[in-house]
Amino acid sequence: xxxxxxxxxxxxxxxxxxxxxxxxxxxxxxxxxxxxxxxxxxxxxxxxxxxxxxxxxxxxxxxxxxxxxxxxxxxxxxxxxxxxxxxxxxxxxxxxxxxxxxxxxxxxxxxxxxxxxxxxxxxxxxxxxxxxxxxxxxxxxxxxxxxxxxxxxxxxxxxxxxxxxxxxxxxxxxxxxxxxxxxxxxxxxxxxxxxxxxxxxxxxxxxxxxxxxxxxxxxxxxxxxxxxxxxxxxxxxxxxxxxxxxxxxxxxxxxxxxxxxxxxxxxxxxxxxxxxxxxxxxxxxxxxxxxxxxxxxxxxxxxxxxxxxxxxxxxxxxxxxxxxxxxxxxxxxxxxxxxxxxxxxxxxxxxxxxxxxxxxxxxxxxxxxxxxxxxxxxxxxxxxxxxxxxxxxxxxxxxxxxxxxxxxxxxxxxxxxxxxxxxxxxxxxxxxxxxxxxxxxxxxxxxxxxxxxxxxxxxxxxxxxxxxxxxxxxxxxxxxxxxxxxxxxxxxxxxxxxxxxxxxxxxxxxxxxxxxxxxxxxxxxxxxxxxxxxxxxxxxxxxxxxxxxxxxxxxxxxxxxxxxxxxxxxxxxxxxxxxxxxxxxxxxxxxxxxxxxxxxxxxxxxxxxxxxxxxxxxxxxxxxxxxxxxxxxxxxxxxxxxxxxxxxxxxxxxxxxxxxx
Amino acid sequence: xxxxxxxxxxxxxxxxxxxxxxxxxxxxxxxxxxxxxxxxxxxxxxxxxxxxxxxxxxxxxxxxxxxxxxxxxxxxxxxxxxxxxxxxxxxxxxxxxxxxxxxxxxxxxxxxxxxxxxxxxxxxxxxxxxxxxxxxxxxxxxxxxxxxxxxxxxxxxxxxxxxxxxxxxxxxxxxxxxxxxxxxxx
Numbered sequence: 001x002x003x004x005x006x007x008x009x010x011x012x013x014x015x016x017x018x019x020x021x022x023x024x025x026x027x028x029x030x031x032x033x034x035x036x037x038x039x040x041x042x043x044x045x046x047x048x049x050x051x052x053x054x055x056x057x058x059x060x061x062x063x064x065x066x067x068x069x070x071x072x073x074x075x076x077x078x079x080x081x082x083x084x085x086x087x088x089x090x091x092x093x094x095x096x097x098x099x100x101x102x103x104x105x106x107x108x109x110x111x112x113x114x115x116x117x118x119x120x121x122x123x124x125x126x127x128x129x130x131x132x133x134x135x136x137x138x139x140x141x142x143x144x145x146x147x148x149x150x151x152x153x154x155x156x157x158x159x160x161x162x163x164x165x166x167x168x169x170x171x172x173x174x175x176x177x178x179x180x181x182x183x184x185x186x187x188x189x190x191x192x193x194x195x196x197x198x199x200x201x202x203x204x205x206x207x208x209x210x211x212x213x214x215x216x217x218x219x220x221x222x223x224x225x226x227x228x229x230x231x232x233x234x235x236x237x238x239x240x241x242x243x244x245x246x247x248x249x250x251x252x253x254x255x256x257x258x259x260x261x262x263x264x265x266x267x268x269x270x271x272x273x274x275x276x277x278x279x280x281x282x283x284x285x286x287x288x289x290x291x292x293x294x295x296x297x298x299x300x301x302x303x304x305x306x307x308x309x310x311x312x313x314x315x316x317x318x319x320x321x322x323x324x325x326x327x328x329x330x331x332x333x334x335x336x337x338x339x340x341x342x343x344x345x346x347x348x349x350x351x352x353x354x355x356x357x358x359x360x361x362x363x364x365x366x367x368x369x370x371x372x373x374x375x376x377x378x379x380x381x382x383x384x385x386x387x388x389x390x391x392x393x394x395x396x397x398x399x400x401x402x403x404x405x406x407x408x409x410x411x412x413x414x415x416x417x418x419x420x421x422x423x424x425x426x427x428x429x430x431x432x433x434x435x436x437x438x439x440x441x442x443x444x445x446x447x448x449x450x451x452x453x454x455x456x457x458x459x460x461x462x463x464x465x466x467x468x469x470x471x472x473x474x475x476x477x478x479x480x481x482x483x484x485x486x487x488x489x490x491x492x493x494x495x496x497x498x499x500x501x502x503x504x505x506x507x508x509x510x511x512x513x514x515x516x517x518x519x520x521x522x523x524x525x526x527x528x529x530x531x532x533x534x535x536x537x538x539x540x541x542x543x544x545x546x547x548x549x550x551x552x553x554x555x556x557x558x559x560x561x562x563x564x565x566x567x568x569x570x571x572x573x574x575x576x577x578x579x580x581x582x583x584x585x586x587x588x589x590x591x592x593x594x595x596x597x598x599x600x601x602x603x604x605x606x607x608x609x610x611x612x613x614x615x616x617x618x619x620x621x622x623x624x625x626x627x628x629x630x631x632x633x634x635x636x637x638x639x640x641x642x643x644x645x646x647x648x649x650x651x652x653x654x655x656x657x658x659x660x661x
Numbered sequence: 662x663x664x665x666x667x668x669x670x671x672x673x674x675x676x677x678x679x680x681x682x683x684x685x686x687x688x689x690x691x692x693x694x695x696x697x698x699x700x701x702x703x704x705x706x707x708x709x710x711x712x713x714x715x716x717x718x719x720x721x722x723x724x725x726x727x728x729x730x731x732x733x734x735x736x737x738x739x740x741x742x743x744x745x746x747x748x749x750x751x752x753x754x755x756x757x758x759x760x761x762x763x764x765x766x767x768x769x770x771x772x773x774x775x776x777x778x779x780x781x782x783x784x785x786x787x788x789x790x791x792x793x794x795x796x797x798x799x800x801x802x803x804x805x806x807x808x809x810x811x812x813x814x815x816x817x818x819x820x821x822x823x824x825x826x827x828x829x830x831x832x833x834x835x836x837x838x839x840x841x842x843x844x845x846x847x
Contacts (some may be wrong), residue, residue, distance in 0.1 A: 085736030270761035352817030573835035
């Protein structure tokens, strides 16, 4: 049985047992809890909301999220390149996990993190401001007057200004009552110290009007560095600011060092996040249960095989009643796929499409051989097959995956690729012929070749289409068997059985017409099938006059099957693509030898490795999705209903870390 | 944004094709069969290439965005980005087959005008289907990345949806291969 049988379980318990019972259910991880719909229960969500405060975990989780994103600036948990594909989680030992839950002071760390965050941004702000000031002061370092003295007095206006270098020698600056000293000159501009005697007649600063004439700008450097004016000379102010800066940097470094040290606990944070997520999950699941005044009713599903274990695990609770029964016809039973270890990897293909519903067959055993063969044919190169299966084998060995179905599937598909490659004489494209001509290896490989796709694509096209016909035919048979098993024997035989007879009849008849088969039997099979199809078409039509039309109309479905079969031409196309690209890579590397005599042999391995790896990667992806498509679109459409929900027993949440012993 | 690009890049591709056709129609005699055949081979690469470059580029941008948010989804968005990349390879494959058919690596055979046109048209199916299917496949891939962002475990469905569009590039490739190998009379 490919879909695990389930028992519908109802647990009745006193309300006070709620918390320990759910924790136990989570720990044993056998039950998929569903919304309880027991009769006679009271809905009381509002009452629950009214007295419940915001649960602790909500606050903790939001604090943990802040801490986590803060810590990740300092410490990232190292992930290997492959972990990005496997989604592997960092590991934590159980004792460390327990320790973290018991001792980690989340509010304190949260407060520290917030404080540090604020301090760091304050320091950064100050540092930026001071650096800007240093930049402004830099050119004026040689000014030998204390900055606080540069100001307007009653009789004299002194200031610092920037003027174009061109006006430095002008009369305006050397006129009486004006004193000017050049402090710096750069890029056509000059910084000057300017002293102008006040013209008593005008009230406005004398220097300003002079600068306006010269096209210069007055600077108020003193205002920029107000806090440091006491230091006196610009140079001293400059140093004072530098000292302040280095103090700030030290402060910053101290905080960063503390943070880096704290961030070592990132793993604990991840573990704690899981801990509180688990609490949250448990709380949500608890809402699925319904309640009467004193009792609690939990409903869900347990695998039939595990029901005894389930009862035994819960036997410590004395005051509960467990009822298990066969799920009803209209129950939405969760689905767990359970296949022979050889078939199991192919569940990965089924699951991509979606789970079957509980009351139909698992399509996995049916699609397994077809997927295996079509993947092999599409990739179709023996060495690629070896590489693929070796890689997935190594991956399985080293990576310790939670769900290894996909990698196993790749390993199996590697085998079919080897087979297809050997039969079509493709070993790294035409490597044996182009590089190892005359060797034993070349003789062996060519003796195994049955069909050369590049020189004889028509035969391969026929093979692809024949594969398609068989595939679709099996699909209809599965549908027929399913319908009969559901008790609709007549429907199964007439509606689907007609096509089961008609399709091969048509093909065989075609073969006999072309003279490949010397027999009349196919003609009779075909006619019998056609009559059945016409009958099944007419059967559904109530109106007696329209019956013949619906009957003939039934035959029209052949167009649909025809286009389905044509879709299998992609197998040929993909096989040609990978075979020819392989040949191209070999040809290019041979051309390189011709173009660069002597050196060429050194480059060959690089070109071969790069080219063939690229070809393998791209065509393995293509082979996978297109083989998958053939299952989903052409095969599943014949019998598969789907729409099942996966069986997800209540267990501990492990989203961020995985526990080791 | 990408929506508008699909139309304009299709136009660029078709423009190139029409340009080559016009060139061949008016100056075929002067250019000779070999040039026509090479134009066809070039078009297969360029058209498929444009489709894949634009598509993989756009898909890559979004993939990077998703990876930035959740690095563990890298493995899921990568195949979605790679899917519309095959058309460029199909184009290259067709061009290479055309070159082999012309004996390009062992002293090119001189082609008549008719043979040149045959080769030209044999290359076109892969080029045009590659161009257009890659662009539209990218749209599906982009939408598929939304699946990854919201329900990472369902990313396989996005790949299959995206592969549906590629079917027609595969058929175009198959046609071009068969045409070059069997229909072109060299």
